[in-house]
Amino acid sequence: KRLIEAITHLDEYFVLWDAADRLVVCNDRFRELNAEVAEMTAPGTIFEDHIRAALARGLYPNAAGREEEWLEARILQHRDPGPPFEMERQDDQWLLISEQKLPDGSVATISTDITARKRIERTIEDKNRILETALRTIPDGVQVLDEDLRLVAWNDQLFEVLELDRDAIV
Numbered sequence: 001k002r003l004i005e006a007i008t009h010l011d012e013y014f015v016l017w018d019a020a021d022r023l024v025v026c027n028d029r030f031r032e033l034n035a036e037v038a039e040m041t042a043p044g045t046i047f048e049d050h051i052r053a054a055l056a057r058g059l060y061p062n063a064a065g066r067e068e069e070w071l072e073a074r075i076l077q078h079r080d081p082g083p084p085f086e087m088e089r090q091d092d093q094w095l096l097i098s099e100q101k102l103p104d105g106s107v108a109t110i111s112t113d114i115t116a117r118k119r120i121e122r123t124i125e126d127k128n129r130i131l132e133t134a135l136r137t138i139p140d141g142v143q144v145l146d147e148d149l150r151l152v153a154w155n156d157q158l159f160e161v162l163e164l165d166r167d168a169i170v
Contacts, residue, residue, distance in 0.1 A: 008027045013030040014030060021047040021079075081101050085097055098110050098112075142154060
């Protein structure tokens with residue numbers, strides 16, 4: 001009873017699938033994440049049926065247009081868990097999913113919301129693209145040195161302006 005209570009109140013999304021891939025128990029967070037397919041979060045639900053229902057409701061945006069291929073890969077990944085992986089869900093939500101096969105053949109899935117981290121990564125990527133565009137389009141030679149005076153960023157014009165051998169310096 002205490003274990004179920006602990007699982008229910010985890011901040012992560014938790015679900016346990018038995019060796020026949022039937023849902024044994026999940027927590028409230030998992031049910032909230034899958035509210036659009038709430039009937040597929042009941043004990044006894046088969047993993048593939050749960051995923052198919054979520055696919056049909058568009059809860060996996062990266063699967064759009066290739067649902068069967070995506071489903072097959074996801075089932076294989078579930079049956080033979082590897083390292084944690086990232087997955088986009090509905091409404092631009094991102095999860096880090098970790099699955100563990102237990103000695104009896106059941107699979108425990110614990111997922112962490114990494115949406116904030118993914119937004120920060122996108123912001124950094126956007127700023128890097130802006131910096132790269134600026135470096136490419138500035139007509140003057142530009143170099144950026146780190147605190148140890150190592151060359152960390154430059155544009156090709158730098159080598160032309162200074163008449164230097166780019167390959168030798170980089």
